[in-house]
Amino acid sequence: MEKILMHMCCAPCSCYPTEKLRAEGFEPVGYFFNPNIHPHQEWRRRLTTAxxxxxxxxxxxxxxxxxxxRQYLQKVSSLVDDSDTIQYPDGFHKRCAVCYAWRLNEAAQFxxxxxxKIFTSTLFYSRHQNHELMKKIAEQAAKNFGVEFFYEDFRIGWQRGIDISLELELYRQNYCGCIFSEEERFSNDLRKARKKFFTQSKQDAVVTAD
Ligand code: SF4
Structure with missing residues (x-):
């Protein structure tokens, strides 16, 4: 079996990719690197669960x-202002690109x-990330460090992943990870703003299609 380094963003997101990679003849080896999970106790809990x-x-x-x-806040400080409460045109935050690049480059380097010879990431299981952007960043990270990036759209196993995590009785978090995502998940104002953004985007798409 060929070994593959599997960057793990968290345990629940690792369930389906692990099963799928094994079915494809790989031996996945986990690598936990997610330094911007907030607060520190949550980071520890996700690490313990991994x-x-x-x-x-x-x-x-x-x-x-x-x-x-601190390193994360330095990296994203110029990207986060009041406008960050509303999504950017493609529906994602600029800070997420920085976060993807940090984690995927670290995984490629490791x-x-x-x-x-080859690495992948359980980030590609998430339905809440900018998949195409992550793919570009991972491919570049692979080039940067002379390894191969294994791409697979693990989102197709979304429900299977949830089922496995429940069978294994894993802790399942309810926000992405950083301090901003925690606020967006639990602030009523930000949740409303996000909902409005996506409703408006859908309406604009219909108008454009007409
Ligand atoms: S929302 Fe998630 S992907 Fe985006 S910066 Fe925060 S932790 Fe990273």
Whole structure:
């Protein structure tokens, strides 16, 4: 079986990709690197759950123990202002591109330094991310570090992933991870703004199609 480094954004998102990669003849090896999860206790909880998942399904896991709140805020400070409360034209925040690049480049580098020829990420299971942008960034990260990026649209296994996570009794978080996503998930004002944005986008799309 060929080993593949599987960047794990969290345990629930790792369920379906692990099963699928194994079915395709790979031996997935986990790599946890998500330094901007907020608050610190939540980061620890997701890390503990990632370890629990790895043990339950029998995969090896590497952990990057770096908690990078300050580094993350420095990286995105110029991108986050009041307009960030409303989505950008494609429906995603600019800060997410920085976050993808940070995690995927780190995964590619770890793969290169630890004799993995190929890497992937469980970010490609999420239905809440900018999939095409992540793909471009991962391909560039692979080039940067001389490894191969394995692309698969794991979103097709969305329900299967949920079922596995429930069977394994894993902790399932209800927001993406960073401090901004936590606010967007729980602030009524931001939730309303997001809903309005997507409703308006759909109406605009209908008008354009006409
Ligand atoms: S919302 Fe999620 S993907 Fe975007 S910056 Fe925050 S943690 Fe990263």
């Amino acid at each position: 370890r629990e998942f790895a043990e339950k399904v029998g995969i090896k896991i590497f952990v990057h123990n770096h908690y990078g709140l 793969a290169a330094e630890n004799n993995f």
